Amino acid sequence: MAGPTPAHVAIDRIPGGVTTPLGFRTAAIACGIKASGLDLALLVADAPASAAALFTTNLVKAAPVLLSQQHLRSSRGVARAIVVNSGCANACTGEQGLAVAQASAAEVARLLECRSQEVLVASTGVIGVALDIEKLRRGLARLVPELRDDRHHDAALAIMTTDRGPKECAVRVTLPGGTFLVGGMAKGAGMIAPNMATMLAFVTTDVRVPSSVLREALTDAARTTFNAITVDGDTSTNDTLFVLASGASGQEVREVGDPTYPLFLEGLREVCRALALEIVRGAEGATKVVSLEVSGAPSDEDARTVARVVANSPLVKTAVHGGDPNWGRLLAAMGRAGVPFDPDRSRVAIGHVVMFDRGVPFDDRAQEAAAHLAGAEISVQLDLGGPGSGRATLYTCDLSAEYVRINADYRT
Amino acid sequence: MAGPTPAHVAIDRIPGGVTTPLGFRTAAIACGIKASGLDLALLVADAPASAAALFTTNLVKAAPVLLSQQHLRSSRGVARAIVVNSGCANACTGEQGLAVAQASAAEVARLLECRSQEVLVASTGVIGVALDIEKLRRGLARLVPELRDDRHHDAALAIMTTDRGPKECAVRVTLPGGTFLVGGMAKGAGMIAPNMATMLAFVTTDVRVPSSVLREALTDAARTTFNAITVDGDTSTNDTLFVLASGASGQEVREVGDPTYPLFLEGLREVCRALALEIVRGAEGATKVVSLEVSGAPSDEDARTVARVVANSPLVKTAVHGGDPNWGRLLAAMGRAGVPFDPDRSRVAIGHVVMFDRGVPFDDRAQEAAAHLAGAEISVQLDLGGPGSGRATLYTCDLSAEYVRINADYRT
Numbered sequence: 051m052a053g054p055t056p057a058h059v060a061i062d063r064i065p066g067g068v069t070t071p072l073g074f075r076t077a078a079i080a081c082g083i084k085a086s087g088l089d090l091a092l093l094v095a096d097a098p099a100s101a102a103a104l105f106t107t108n109l110v111k112a113a114p115v116l117l118s119q120q121h122l123r124s125s126r127g128v129a130r131a132i133v134v135n136s137g138c139a140n141a142c143t144g145e146q147g148l149a150v151a152q153a154s155a156a157e158v159a160r161l162l163e164c165r166s167q168e169v170l171v172a173s174t175g176v177i178g179v180a181l182d183i184e185k186l187r188r189g190l191a192r193l194v195p196e197l198r199d200d201r202h203h204d205a206a207l208a209i210m211t212t213d214r215g216p217k218e219c220a221v222r223v224t225l226p227g228g229t230f231l232v233g234g235m236a237k238g239a240g241m242i243a244p245n246m247a248t249m250l251a252f253v254t255t256d257v258r259v260p261s262s263v264l265r266e267a268l269t270d271a272a273r274t275t276f277n278a279i280t281v282d283g284d285t286s287t288n289d290t291l292f293v294l295a296s297g298a299s300g301q302e303v304r305e306v307g308d309p310t311y312p313l314f315l316e317g318l319r320e321v322c323r324a325l326a327l328e329i330v331r332g333a334e335g336a337t338k339v340v341s342l343e344v345s346g347a348p349s350d351e352d353a354r355t356v357a358r359v360v361a362n363s364p365l366v367k368t369a370v371h372g373g374d375p376n377w378g379r380l381l382a383a384m385g386r387a388g389v390p391f392d393p394d395r396s397r398v399a400i401g402h403v404v405m406f407d408r409g410v411p412f413d414d415r416a417q418e419a420a421a422h423l424a425g426a427e428i429s430v431q432l433d434l435g436g437p438g439s440g441r442a443t444l445y446t447c448d449l450s451a452e453y454v455r456i457n458a459d460y461r462t
Numbered sequence: 463m464a465g466p467t468p469a470h471v472a473i474d475r476i477p478g479g480v481t482t483p484l485g486f487r488t489a490a491i492a493c494g495i496k497a498s499g500l501d502l503a504l505l506v507a508d509a510p511a512s513a514a515a516l517f518t519t520n521l522v523k524a525a526p527v528l529l530s531q532q533h534l535r536s537s538r539g540v541a542r543a544i545v546v547n548s549g550c551a552n553a554c555t556g557e558q559g560l561a562v563a564q565a566s567a568a569e570v571a572r573l574l575e576c577r578s579q580e581v582l583v584a585s586t587g588v589i590g591v592a593l594d595i596e597k598l599r600r601g602l603a604r605l606v607p608e609l610r611d612d613r614h615h616d617a618a619l620a621i622m623t624t625d626r627g628p629k630e631c632a633v634r635v636t637l638p639g640g641t642f643l644v645g646g647m648a649k650g651a652g653m654i655a656p657n658m659a660t661m662l663a664f665v666t667t668d669v670r671v672p673s674s675v676l677r678e679a680l681t682d683a684a685r686t687t688f689n690a691i692t693v694d695g696d697t698s699t700n701d702t703l704f705v706l707a708s709g710a711s712g713q714e715v716r717e718v719g720d721p722t723y724p725l726f727l728e729g730l731r732e733v734c735r736a737l738a739l740e741i742v743r744g745a746e747g748a749t750k751v752v753s754l755e756v757s758g759a760p761s762d763e764d765a766r767t768v769a770r771v772v773a774n775s776p777l778v779k780t781a782v783h784g785g786d787p788n789w790g791r792l793l794a795a796m797g798r799a800g801v802p803f804d805p806d807r808s809r810v811a812i813g814h815v816v817m818f819d820r821g822v823p824f825d826d827r828a829q830e831a832a833a834h835l836a837g838a839e840i841s842v843q844l845d846l847g848g849p850g851s852g853r854a855t856l857y858t859c860d861l862s863a864e865y866v867r868i869n870a871d872y873r874t
Contacts, residue, residue, distance in 0.1 A: 108794060109803065110793050142789075142793055142805070142818060178793075178818065178823040178825060179823075287790075287793075287797065364861075368866050368869035368870045369870065371870045377590060378588070381522050381589070384521075385520040385521035385522030385699065386520045391521065409557070413590060413591065453866070454861055454865070454866060457776070457780035457781065458786070
């Protein structure tokens with residue numbers, strides 16, 4: 051591939067969020083959907099932006115998901131704004147819920163003087179409770195005059211539910227002929243599983259890029275980031291990953307074959323990776339982040355299947371929580387994933403300490419592995435021993451009593 | 463079907479366990495595999511008995527599972543004894559583990575003067591730790607003189623690991639021409655999932671029945687009992703359900719077409735159901751038993767898939783634990799099971815209180831549903847709304863902070 055040489059390019063993390071890229075403004079307020087705190091945010095592009103999104107694969111889709119899918123189709127990938135509330139998921143709310151989502155988009159369109167289909171919608175919070183359109187209307191009227199290009203942190207706070215804190219990041223991509231920026235924010239703390247989860251993420255960039263190319267890059271970036279994390283295997287009705295591209299930097303990616311495309315993709319991936327790992331790190335009750343590598347599988351898809359089963363095993367997650375190098379539970383979880391392999395050719399390592407190798411356990415290394423598990427960043431390697439060289443990496447967290455407490459009491 | 467009329471037959475629960483049916487003796491001792499307490503039991507049939515078993519579907523099978531499978535094949539379904547230890551699963555222990563299992567069967571054969579292939583073996587406990595054959599040999603020598611026909615309770619105690627208490631039951635089947643008995647014991651507290659789990663169960667009967675018919679009845683009985691329970695979705699390397707038939711009652715079931723077969727099957731199922739429900743009731747950290755009925759699925763298998771995903775959802779299980787009628791989590795879990803259905807035709811009921819019906823939530827009934835959830839026996843009905851009338855019932859429990867504590871500290 052011809053392109054800029056490494057000497058001229060760089061991808062650097064910088065402080066910031068969704069209003070760090072040029073051409074975006076945001077504001078957030080407390081409009082009374084939550085009992086207290088910021089619960090409504092509006093992200094606006096100064097001019098029509100290219101837009102793409104990935105949505106939950108759950109069969110039960112919330113009203114904002116159904117509406118945003120419809121709007122992206124009818125606008126052919128152009129958006130001016132995203133309105134997002136926390137405290138109420140507007141899911142399983144039937145025709146009425148869809149009407150509320152439509153009315154909120156229409157209200158934003160009226161206030162910004164754009165078309166309704168250029169407004170995207172997201173909600174997160176309790177399922178099955180009606181979203182109050184009057185609260186939204188009053189809130190939106192107060193929000194629009196407050197829109198600023200430095201309010202990214204307020205927006206990141208407003209989208210939180212049980213999150214321990216806001217999740218934001220930004221990167222600067224330096225090209226030979228200039229720079230462009232990618233920024234993002236996310237929420238999500240439980241119900242996180244591959245293929246989208248109870249997770250909302252909003253990514254902005256000031257590169258100019260057609261929505262078809264934006265969509266392709268987003269799908270690629272999500273594969274190893276947002277779609278490679280799991281907290282509890284539960285996927286939500288509301289998961290959405292949005293990306294808007296303003297073009298305000300003057301830099302452009304015309305097509306996938308462009309020399310700048312790989313750099314754009316890498317910048318986008320870096321923002322997605324940082325936000326996805328923040329979600330795992332901040333997961334409900336989590337005290338440890340686990341990077342789980344599976345190799346030697348018949349295919350990459352098989353490796354993902356094994357990784358998912360192991361990552362979601364309550365016995366594996368509680369062992370990690372307890373700092374117990376219980377490789378037997380890892381092997382037992384591998385064995386029930388439905389992917390064929392020979393246990394007598396497989397290998398289990400915790401923090402690169404091989405605990406089980408081709409039928410032979412090495413329990414004398416338990417202390418060394420336990421020392422690794424005492425840390426907050428855990429790595430586990432599972433080799434199925436072939437045949438095949440399929441591999442996958444998933445990120446997950448431990449399962450704590452705190453997770454149970456949070457989720458047993460969420461509504462009450 | 464021609465057969466005894468209901469007036470002449472009865473299936474009654476009676477106190478008892480594995481030595482309640484005629485022709486069986488057992489004994490249990492502490493041989494030092496566990497730090498303290500009974501950890502070795504021997505169940506012996508006075509004469510060669512018909513035998514059948516179901517084993518874990520996990521790809522990783524422990525040495526006792528591999529050996530018992532082999533022995534059942536080579537003996538063509540005849541057994542004299544089952545030796546079982548707790549405290550060590552003898553799993554992932556390679557060639558050496560298999561040699562220990564073989565040596566223990568050989569030792570029992572020597573002591574009882576039978577063939578080695580007529581001895582079945584089971585182990586439960588920590589994975590990946592070597593089982594000490596010398597402890598077993600010394601223990602077995604002490605056990606054999608202790609065999610009695612009334613020691614079923616000791617055996618039920620000896621097979622426990624993290625179980626809260628022993629699990630036993632017995633039934634008397636009354637036919638026009640006489641009676642026969644079925645008895646059983648089980649252990650299992652976590653790592654329980656359909657298609658066998660970390661669960662050992664031993665069922666005896668004094669009916670005379672060929673092993674092929676015994677196997678068919680066992681498979682049928684397990685389908686709606688042991689294979690319809692799940693605690694955490696984890697299946698184990700050691701799961702085994704054994705059944706031995708002594709024929710000592712004088713009653714006989716020759717083939718599946720016999721008029722007595724349905725009664726035998728029902729007696730067997732009753733013992734299996736009672737033991738399986740005891741496992742769920744006594745599951746690690748469990749405070750509630752949940753009966754989960756799924757209907758309106760494309761097929762029974764699809765209904766089972768949906769039930770399994772919902773039953774294993776940490777968010778569903780924690781909501782039940784918290785007494786929260788969070789039907790949204792139920793619907794969200796249904797939606798990610800991969801079985802097609804229309805949420806706008808589906809229905810969710812908690813304790814027969816309909817909370818969501820064809821797109822419409824009924825949150826005003828939350829108090830009524832919460833009152834049901836405050837009990838210890840929970841029932842949940844999920845109707846996918848067709849097309850199709852596939853149905854399945856699974857039994858599971860809630861997920862508590864206590865489960866996490868038990869499993870985070872199991873080895874240490």
